[in-house]
Amino acid sequence: MARAIWSGSISFGMVTIPVKLYGATESKDIAFNLLHTSCGTRLKQMRWCPTDEAEVPWNETARGYEYAKGQFVVLTEEDFEKLPLPSKHTIDLSAFVAESEIDPVFYERSYYLAPDERAEKPYALLFQALEEKKLAAVATITIRKKEQLCVLRPQAGVLMLETLYYPDEIRAQPEVEIKTAKVSGRELEMAFTLIDLLRKPFDPAEYKDNYREALEKLIEAKLEGRDVVTAPAARETKVIDLADALRKSVEAARKGAKPKAAASRRRTAPAARRRTRKVS
Amino acid sequence: MRETVRRVIEQLDSVSPRLTLEVDGHELPVTNLDKELWPAAGRRKPLTKRDLLRYFARVSPWMLPHLADRPLFVTRFPNGIGGKSFFQKHWDPVPPFVRTVSIYSRAGDTDGDYIICENVATLLWLGQMAGLELHAWYSRTERAPDALGRGKRFTGSEAALDKSVLNYPDFVVFDLDPYLYSGKEARGAEPELHRRAFQRTRALALRVREQLARLGLETWVKTSGRTGLHLYLPIVRDLDFDAARGIAETIGQHALREHPREVTVEWAVERRKGKIFFDYNQNSRGKSLAVPYSPRQHAAGTVSTPVGWDEIESVYPTDFTLRTVPDRLERDGDPWAGILESKQDLGAILEAGSAG
Secondary structure, rough: OOOOOEEEEEOOOOEEEEEEEEEEEOOOOOOOOOOEEEEEEEEOOOEEEOOEEEEEHHHHHOOOEEEOOOOOEOOHHHHHHHHOOOOOOEEEEEEEHHHHHHOOHHHEEEEEEEOOOHHHHHHHHHHHHHHHOOOOOEEEEEEOEEEEEEEEEEOOOOOEEEEOOOOHHHOOOOOOOOOOOOOOOHHHHHHHHHHHHHOOOOOOOOOOOOOHHHHHHHHHHHOOOOOOOOOOHHHOOOOOOHHHHHHHHHHHHOOOOOOOHHHOOHHHHHHHHOOOOOOO | OOHHHHHHHHHHHHOOOOEEEEEOEEEEEEEEOOOOOOOOOOEEOOHHHHHHHHHHHHHHHHHHHOOOOOOOEEEEEOOOOOOOOOOEEOOOOOOOOEEEEEEEEEOOOOEEEEEEEOOHHHHHHHHHEEEEEEEEOOOOOOOOOOOOOOOOOOOOOOOHHHHHHOOOOOOEEEEEEEEEOOOOOOOOOOOOOOOHHHHHHHHHHHHHHHHHHEEEEEOOOEOOOOOOEEEEEOOOOOOHHHHHHHHHHHHHHHHHEEEEEEEOOOOOOHOOOEEEEOOOOOOOOOOOOOOOOOEOOOOOOOOOOOOOOOOOOOOOOHHHHHOOHHHHHHHHHHOOOOHHHEEEHHHHHHHHHHHO
């Protein structure tokens, strides 16, 4: 399974259940980079200060909240650290409700909860209890410094955690007037017939993202025709002529310089990840 | 050597599950000889520890030269390839016939003893411990003939090791690892070996070889013993690991540019899907690919096997197993014999290329 995005424990009365959280959904949207059309270089985002007319490094930045037009209150890292986050590594169960009581509009993101080492038993206990009672548990969890409302529900052998919007994050129904028109019995019958014709079980496999598929085909076709824009060889990594590039690497090495500082800096992180993969 | 091998094989022919092998005057107790390290599958018979020891003995004349003077670590499978495995780098104690070398390790900020496998007895000792997968450094402890000025102090600090001959690899290596799924894999499992994936990997290897040949560089190839191919570029030892990795990265990025539909250099495994992972990151001190003739964790008992470019079109990874490789070596010899005599002076070759 993918890497856990969070680990902690469920606290449920006197029982704590160590668990790991995994994302249950992923967006498959194709991402694009913004290029400069004249040279094909990937554009860089800059933090630009219009007053000083200069690029601003990260260490000269702060977060400001605009409380009135053009008026900011500045919050520092220390300010953020002072904020209370009670449920830091725990999922605190506070109530048990029937799933049908939660309107789908509240659901934000879905996660899988898996028991951590030696937690299979209490995990199974909570799972079975919820399943047999046909209930879901309302709880709070802190993910990425944000405390969130969530609900735990048993689903096909696994506990799902769904983060919920807080009620004040749900917009009120639009203030358009929906007039109650009169419908005749015959019209209703016709509507029923139509509905019955298309009535079938929900099978998500029947639906797919046609737009993405078309986009992928388009990209494939462009690659096939070698309609590929190549960024210019601004730096050593971006090379078109292999011999030239290799010559540069060797020369740099001979001079005693590291041929690619970036490559050696990166060394530790990939090496650690590599261990999770097979050794070739 | 051949006489040593013959005598070991004779002793292993005994039906006893435990023996004390006499190898070149050394005594080596071996146990659990009938333990199945590769279980039976379909019509395939199991391979036991006895089979592994026989294999190591028979291939030793061709395998040992590839291990000479190189710090070694192994992956042990005490309960066979289906069981738990673990890496082992440091050993204590070792039998008297095993050579060790003390090397500084940044991880513990201390020196640790590595073993060097330079005789049949050491190879069999590793086999006794179910050390199936052998990984040796790309650099050697000895300076002759192409690294005469380099240091021989490997202990005490990172700086000493950086200056030593162990920081100068004999090869730039590439691991071509297809992430082309057969469709039969379990969710999240590694891709399995299948014909189409291997054909594409082979085609890519041939193109990389051709590209480097145009620059006057000769590449050597072996099967990984699993799904992919390993490419080695033997070089004169005047470039350190950082330089080798820079060169490997340049070649990898070039391959990506040339074959964007075939090649990936992505770290995230899920992004490699459908492409061949061109892994140039193995060019680091202390990292290693499986050595030539190392068995691999594969149900068929496959072995990472050097092949000639003239035969690559007609071979398939499962052709080379513990059962077949000894005969192949006895019949045709080692296609990689002399790889260290074929070292290339990258700098000189590239300069010559630019002049002409």
